[in-house]
Amino acid sequence: MAMRFIFLVTLILSLSSYSIPNDRVATDNNHYLYPRNREVLYISGIENPYYSFDALKREKNICENSTTKQRICGLIEPLLNESRPSKMNYKNLQVEDSNLVIIGEMHPNISPKKIAIDIIEKDSSFTHLALEMFNQASQEKINDFQEGKITADELETTLSSEWSYNSAPYMELIIRANELGLKITALDNRKSVTQSDLSQNLIERDIIWAKKLTEIFKEDNSSKVLMLSGKLHSFKKFQQENSTNKIKTVVELINENITIKTKSFFVIEKREDNLFRRYIQRQETNETQLLLNHELLQPYIDGIIFSL
Structure with missing residues (x-):
């Protein structure tokens, strides 16, 4: 001990x-x-x-x-x-002038979702909640929920079908974000919910995420996004001086097209x-x-x- x-x-x-x-x-x-x-x-x-x-x-x-x-x-x-x-x-986070705030989590942990709720409750300037947990193919279901066409329970069924972790803490965050008027955005394109983040698919998925987030910022440069993802997706950059095949992060990929201010935090229990x-x-x-x-x-x- x-x-x-x-x-x-x-x-x-x-x-x-x-x-x-x-x-x-x-x-x-x-x-x-x-x-x-x-x-x-x-x-x-x-x-x-x-x-x-x-x-x-x-x-x-x-x-x-x-x-x-x-x-x-x-x-x-x-x-x-x-x-x-x-x-x-909350002010210690110093995210007031950031376009993108990333919370990197270990998926089984409950506290990152509660921290995300705390952040969006205390900063009314957030416009979007971007989530790894939903595939982009489920965006229509998310839209239906936000428009009142389906219930939270129905949306949770969709989430549970494509995300292997406990859906309840995520739904608590989603419901609160919806109440606060944030646009909820699906980021991912997983081939399998069990596929490891340590595979080549990590790189491919980050490219897809960056494209989606870039669309948000290009559509409205005043957008402010809180992104919840696994830790390996949340790095701002990787230092690889000796590598001839540099891996680019979501943030680096976005900044190839537009310039945004980003803050990224890990939650560790x-x-x-x-x-x-x-x-x-x-x-x-x-x-x-x-x-x-x-x-x-x-x-x-x-x-x-x-x-x-």
Whole structure:
């Protein structure tokens, strides 16, 4: 149990305002996971997401008497004197001037859907909710729901037929977005609901998503879209200096045609132990291996929303 908390604390520290020394900046042969000045965010109501500053001090003592895990230990000292984070204020997201706000989720988790509801309730400028969960072929069903021609239960039947995860939290978001007057947009074109995001189909789907989102912004350049998707679709770019076959993200593909301002956030839950371990392992070994088991080097996002 203690190690689980240490992994959590170390991840939070590594995502904070701590700056990597100049000699540790990522190079072609040495990719670090976190760029400088990464923003760290917290869900409303979490007063003290750090496990314990006393625990940090104990861990520091362990580090001082050990020759192992120096990369992780090096993150503790600079942050011990940082002020404790306060409750997250929606304004901390700083998305007011963004055209596209992306929430990257682990699909089984409920909290990303609740966070999305919180965002659209507190920012009335959103015009669209774009969802990975629906295939574009289902757009007519979505339109029928928004026009009052079918019920929410009928739309949920459609969602359940093409999305293998619990539909209830998504429907809660969809119903609230509809009440707030957002246009709900289907993004995907999955060949199978069980097909892995780690396949070639990921790239093909991102191209389709980018085309749909580009249409929205070209039709009305004042549109503001909240997009909910899996994490692997939500990166703003992939750093692949040594790659001759660069993979482009949804955001990069959109910006080939028009220029938009984007903010992208991951939602990570405390219980995602294996995820924390992957982050930490990457920090320790400096390996150019995969984040989330995906063969792509250093991804970029704007921040992490921790659901503790």
